[in-house]
Amino acid sequence: MLNLKHLVSLFLLFVSIQTVKAQLGFSHEIGVVAGPVQFRSDFGGRDENETNFGNTGFGIGLIHYINFAYRADCNCYTTDTYFNDHFKLRNELSYNRTKLNHFGKWVDANRTSLDADRLRAHSGIASNLDIGTQLEYFPLSIRDFQGFAYKFAPYISLGVHYTCSSPKATTTFGDGNIYNEDNIYSPWYKDQSYLPPLDGGTTREYPIDTSSFSAWSAVASVGVRYKLTKLSDLLLDLRWQYYFSDWVDGLNHELKFNKHNDWLVWFNVGYVYYLN
Template sequence: MLQTAHSQLGFSHELGVIAGPVQFRSDFGSRNEGETNFGNSGIGIGLIHYINFSYRADCNCYTTDTYFNDHFKLRNEISWNKTKLNHLGQWVGPENVTPDADRLRAQSGVAKNLDIGTQIEFFPLSIRDFQGFAYSFAPFVSLGVHYTYSTPEASTTYGDGDIFNENNIYSFWYRDDTRLPPLPSGQQRQYPIDVTPHSSWSMVASVGVRYKLTKLSDLMLDLRWQYYFDDWVDGLNHELSFNKNNDWLVWLNFGYIYYLD
């Protein structure tokens, strides 16, 4: 009985590295514009660790054949991404020669995020069969939660070059306007730029596939969507109606995974 329980609870480990391009969707530019979305792109890198429930490292044997053991893995990750940000699209085109357009063109930022988190990955096909070379590709989906530590940057070349001088930023971000939610009488609107390091939580969902390279190694392709639970990750949080959503990103990463024997 004890041996059976031990067989069910055993697991093994996998280590890997990931890297790839990131599209960061923030309050820079307009979210629905392709020029903004593709122009504000960066890079992400990371280290990943898997708990594989289908195989026991202590005895080099398979665990009890249950649906959970054969179709789920636990993924732990530490990763970092960086994206240079600019205002692109219709509001800063050459046809716009207003002072506000000049302010937008002069402003830039950097989103830098350190992530630590866990995801549960589901493999529709058998993990055991994949490890035994029954097929070369193993698709998966995953869902998890990450803790994010952000250290954004912001700068401008407009006016005296001080990004915290309200005369140097887009005027409608800081003054009352019909596109901004009304404030209670006597209350001042929050300044829309804050580059103080801060922490937040995010939800991560991804879809991907593994390719069996050798008995103890896989290649991986993973497309991630990550939604942050606040709007200060990029250091910019204005309240105009067309950019009121929280920050989020899309990350296409390529990985190499090694099975610890």
């Protein structure tokens, strides 16, 4: 699996290739983003506010843009087409980390069952390294924004990321072994009469797996830029990221109220600098 060193090298190579291509008629921007992440996973009830706000972590990222509206080789605007004046290509290397616990009615203090104790004792960490590309659409003219015709430039974006996940899981119940089924919530592996058998059999996968792995994810954002100076912008961005896996948090119990793939919401603030 790709590690941090490999992903950084891949990101730099990817940016370098696009930079060479961009020298034929485009310009570049670089920046940094950071902010809180709400990780929506198999911990707690998916639609419970206690879970959504309780399982909040942090994300940080390096971003690179190809600006089609301006040419670096001549310090002039490109051909005035709709695409050049309304789209940018965003490349990103980012990392997010969220401590996960069970919240809601199943771990309420008035529940005194062993399963409630097992849930309260179980915690995890979602740790994800991302590399990917998004195409950003600006309804207003990028040229006019760069020329200070207005201070705010809203945008929407859509893209694909490759995610390297390294989840963790621990428990303080029993002997502390998270892979001992006596220490985890019993309905995850006992109450499965409503689930279809796997491959014609009757056994199912153990619901916890902290192995590192990689998966693709879809990313969509809505945001706005604020013009600070001729060569710098402030960025506000609200992201939705859907993973094509349910193991990103290290837990996949497939109970009916929480059986979907993992996803997150990330609100980030960023600073962007125009290189050319």
